Amino acid sequence: MHKIIAIDGHSSTGKSSLSKQISKQLGFIHIDTGAMYRAITLFAMRHGFLENGEVDKMGLIEKLDEIDIKFDYNAATEKNEIILNGENVEKEIRTMEVSNNVSPIAKIDEVRTLLVKIQRALAQEDGIVMDGRDIGTVVFPDAPVKIFLTASAHVRAQRRYDELKAKGVDVTLEEVTANVNARDKMDSERANSPLKKAEDAVEVNNDDLNAEETVEAVLKIIKEKLG
Secondary structure, eight states: OOOEEEEEEOTTSSHHHHHHHHHHHHTOEEEEHHHHHHHHHHHHHHTTSEETTEEOHHHHHHHGGGOOEEEEEETTTTEEEEEETTEEOTTGGGSHHHHHHHHHHHTOHHHHHHHHHHHHHHTTSSOEEEEESSIIIIIOTTOSEEEEEEOOHHHHHHHHHHHHHHTTOOOOHHHHHHHHHHHHHHHHHOSSSOOOOOTTOEEEEOTTOOHHHHHHHHHHHHHHHHO
């Protein structure tokens, strides 16, 4: 088994930022699987398969073979940015509109099957940090390091709200809280690959940890596991 670090957890726990910092410090490649589900959500919205919260499931499934998802390293931002059918959509996938629609797309079996296949292909190189909802349970159940990152819903909502406001997004704390709670419910209750802690994952609650302290705590676990 390659050196794969699987980081799972609830939405808005800071998984992607954590994974980016971990990969940078270890010299590993970071793959944000949440961005992949967001990219397919954006594709569905652009092609009329997702309107008013209703998904044209069969219409989207029929078009899945037309979706090409890759990552391209941006030296300026020092991160892998997502490319959807040749277009960098890193900014477009981070909107509240995409956030509000990603969970119903992510529970479609055919979407998950496609992305798990892509994720496993991306991890052929040694030294991968992959974050998502089912990395340690489904994508890489034999990963030598599994982290389950969690925090209370109100703390996660406040962090997400602060992040969006800093980017100039017009949103209320109530809207963000509702989005966090709705995503938790959908992620944990879906039939295919529900969000859950792998039995051998180490749980890290970062309610009372800032970003740097979270990185420090997780790096300590990784070094203990990998030697």
